[in-house]
Amino acid sequence: MSKKKPSKEWLQIQNKDPYVKQARESHYRSRAVYKLQEIDQKDKLIKPNTCVVDLGSAPGSWSQYASERIGANGRVVAVDILPMEPINGVLFMQGDFTDETVENAFLEQIGTQGADLVISDMAPNLSGIRVSDQARSMGMAELIYDFCHQALKPGGDLLIKLFEGAGTSEYRQLLRERFGKVMTRKPGASRDKSREFYILARSYKL
Numbered sequence: 636m637s638k639k640k641p642s643k644e645w646l647q648i649q650n651k652d653p654y655v656k657q658a659r660e661s662h663y664r665s666r667a668v669y670k671l672q673e674i675d676q677k678d679k680l681i682k683p684n685t686c687v688v689d690l691g692s693a694p695g696s697w698s699q700y701a702s703e704r705i706g707a708n709g710r711v712v713a714v715d716i717l718p719m720e721p722i723n724g725v726l727f728m729q730g731d732f733t734d735e736t737v738e739n740a741f742l743e744q745i746g747t748q749g750a751d752l753v754i755s756d757m758a759p760n761l762s763g764i765r766v767s768d769q770a771r772s773m774g775m776a777e778l779i780y781d782f783c784h785q786a787l788k789p790g791g792d793l794l795i796k797l798f799e800g801a802g803t804s805e806y807r808q809l810l811r812e813r814f815g816k817v818m819t820r821k822p823g824a825s826r827d828k829s830r831e832f833y834i835l836a837r838s839y840k841l
């Protein structure tokens with residue numbers, strides 16, 4: 636797969652970004668880790684000895700962080716359409732999550748015990764056409780909601796990235812039907828001008 640050359644503007648933003656600097660100086664593979672870390676510190680999300688499922692995991696900073704937090708007796712099961720360098724304690728599967736065969740194989744990896752937490756930083760490739768990008772993003776979010784019914788243990792939690800726009804209020808409403816509490820999070824490392832935000836849905840009900 637050919638890689639697009641980053642633009643000059645993008646490189647300037649990256650070089651000035653304190654979270655990029657912090658990630659480069661640490662062992663984390665992406666600045667995205669500081670979004671998860673902030674939410675985890677505020678909401679006490681990732682607990683030792685649990686099973687965490689990471690959707691759209693590459694290059695791997697969320698999986699790195701989660702595997703550190705769960706310790707040696709926990710499990711991280713991750714999936715991405717792109718390859719991901721191995722991480723100790725993380726079971727990675729490469730494939731397109733929207734493909735039913737891939738999703739079923741991934742569910743098998745999780746096993747019948749189920750997951751305590753699903754984290755999704757997944758975002759579809761953007762075309763630049765806002766209406767269709769938003770529709771694709773919400774389509775993916777619905778798929779993740781359905782996936783939770785098969786993957787989450789009762790009492791489990793979901794952290795999912797969404798983009799402000801059509802369908803997000805309805806999605807919150809949908810989550811409220813099956814989760815005890817639904818909250819919005821916009822961590823400091825999530826750029827102000829980005830429409831991205833996270834929903835944290837807690838206490839999954841069967």
Ligand SMILES: C[S@@+](CC[C@H](N)C(=O)[O-])C[C@H]1O[C@@H](n2cnc3c(N)ncnc32)[C@H](O)[C@@H]1O
Nearest residue numbers: 667691693694695696697715716731732756757
């Ligand atoms: C923002 S990145 C995730 C960064 C990650 N949380 C980290 O900390 O390194 C979003 C990821 O979603 C993945 N993705 C997008 N669509 C996907 C799909 N249909 N199936 C699996 N992964 C997908 C992309 O390949 C990309 O690696």
